[in-house]
Structures are given as C-alpha cells and as structure tokens.
C-alpha cells in the first residue's frame with residue numbers, strides 16, 4: 001500500500017487528455033525542470049449554494065496567457081479549452097471545492113538552453129486544499145520577517161509573470177523566515193521599497209486609508225489584490241497604490257496579505273514589532289474587507305457574482 005496523498009484527486013488534465021493521478025508524469029529531461037521555463041496559475045474553486053464556482057477563472061487564465069507572451073511561449077490551446085478542462089476536472093473528480101493549478105511548461109526534446117523545438121506542454125491539476133495558513137494562525141495573525149532576499153527585479157526577470165523561475169526567490173525567502181521561527185517573509189525591492197509576501201500581496205492601513213505597493217515595486221498583479229481594491233472602494237475606503245517603506249510597515253495601524261491560497265490574512269508582528277495596538281485578531285478595516293471578500297468568493301453577495309464562474 002502506498003502512502004495516502006492528502007491532496008490527491010483522481011484525475012488530471014495533461015496535453016488535452018484526462019489522465020489518472022498516478023499517470024501524470026514528465027521526463028527528467030523536461031526543459032522546465034532544468035531551466036524553470038514554466039508559467040502557472042493558482043485558482044480556487046469554492047463551494048456555493050449554486051454548486052462549485054471557480055473564482056475569476058477567466059482572469060487567472062488571462063494572466064497565464066499574458067505571462068506566456070512575455071516569455072515567447074505559445075500555448076497550444078485556446079483559453080476557452082483550458083477553462084472547459086477546469087470545469088470538466090471538477091466534475092469528474094466529484095468535488096465541490098479545490099485549488100486548481102494550470103501549468104504551461106517546456107518539455108523534453110534535447111538538452112540545452114535553447115527553447116527552439118522544445119514542446120510546449122500544458123497541465124491542469126486540481127488538488128484538495130483548504131487553508132494555506134491554519135485557522136489558529138489566521139486568528140493570531142502572521143509573524144513576518146523582512147527577508148534578507150530582495151524581490152527579483154524587472155531588470156532580471158518579470159516579477160509580473162507567475163513564472164516558476166520567480167519562485168526560487170519566494171522559496172528562499174519563505175525558508176529563511178520559517179527557519180527563524182516566522183510564518184511568512186515580506187520581500188523588499190532592490191531599492192528598499194516594500195514589495196510583497198512570498199505568495200501574497202500586501203496592504204497596510206494608515207489613518208483609515210488602505211495603501212498597497214504599485215506594479216513598479218516588482219509585485220505580481222494579484223487577482224485577490226484587485227478584488228480587495230474594488231471591495232474596499234465599494235465600501236467607501238480610499239485605496240492608494242503607492243510605494244511603502246519598511247518603517248511604514250512597522251508603524252501601520254493594520255497590515256494584511258492577500259492571495260488566492262492565503263485569501264485575506266492579517267499580520268500581527270513584523271520583525272518582532274507588534275502592528276497596531278496589539279489587540280487580538282484583525283483590525284477593523286481588515287475584518288471588514290476580509291468578510292466581504294469571503295462572502296463574495298463563496299457566492300453570498302449578488303454584487304460580486306460577476307467573479308463567479310460556475311461549473312456547468
């Protein structure tokens with residue numbers, strides 16, 4: 001008997017075919033394994049009263065195609081085909097909520113850096129997934145560390161693309177933070193501006209206003225970030241996209257992170273400095289946007305139904 005894999009489902013979509021989970025394999029000479037020539041997405045499917053709904057699926061897939069364009073990778077399927085594949089997988093796996101990981105990568109043809117002739121392969125992988133940070137941590141708030149690793153810069157790679165190559169930067173920052181007893185790392189740009197978490201965008205609250213770093217501070221343009229900006233403005237808060245400096249994090253009234261996996265989670269300490277007044281739980285503005293986001297994603301708010309893509 002093999003070990004039971006807690007995230008495994010039955011089916012994966014690979015290069016146009018639905019395959020059994022154990023058969024979804026690649027060759028060790030896969031170009032992407034050696035040179036990180038892959039671009040992926042992370043998407044959540046939520047259980048709603050109207051059945052499973054994939055949150056902003058089209059926007060996530062559009063980001064995948066934009067990323068591929070930046071790196072001269074032509075995806076051999078139409079966006080609509082990957083959208084249908086996602087729905088099909090959710091149906092065939094008989095699940096009402098999960099995380100979906102589409103990935104586009106260069107496969108095996110020969111050894112060497114050239115992209116010429118390397119096949120563009122595509123997989124859509126649904127996995128069982130609930131919390132990225134456990135519930136206890138979500139209540140207490142994250143303890144974050146400003147990483148000694150800078151966020152990769154646009155002069156080397158595109159930080160705006162969800163490319164596998166970017167994630168060694170995030171993995172190093174996360175590993176360093178965890179080794180030192182923190183839950184998450186916050187990375188600064190090479191100029192010392194606050195950029196983002198290892199898999200999340202960041203917001204601060206100061207004097208009732210929300211502030212989040214702009215694209216030119218080397219962030220991934222998060223779909224959760226975009227949703228939170230819209231929700232916060234709808235509630236009536238002012239949201240500014242402008243550079244944040246390290247000390248502004250320490251003295252913010254509230255700090256929270258956003259991402260598909262993490263959803264919306266507050267930060268209670270950064271570099272051992274308590275954020276805000278030290279009261280337990282998220283601050284009032286974080287709580288408000290968090291609660292609207294949670295309801296919106298789970299189909300409880302008609303105003304945001306435009307973000308729901310139901311599995312038919």
Ligand SMILES: Cc1ncc(COP(=O)(O)O)c(C=O)c1O
Nearest residue numbers: 199200201220222223224259260
């Ligand atoms: C580095 C990084 N920043 C930000 C985000 C948040 O993006 P999104 O809200 O689209 O999941 C993610 C997660 O995908 C990420 O990996």
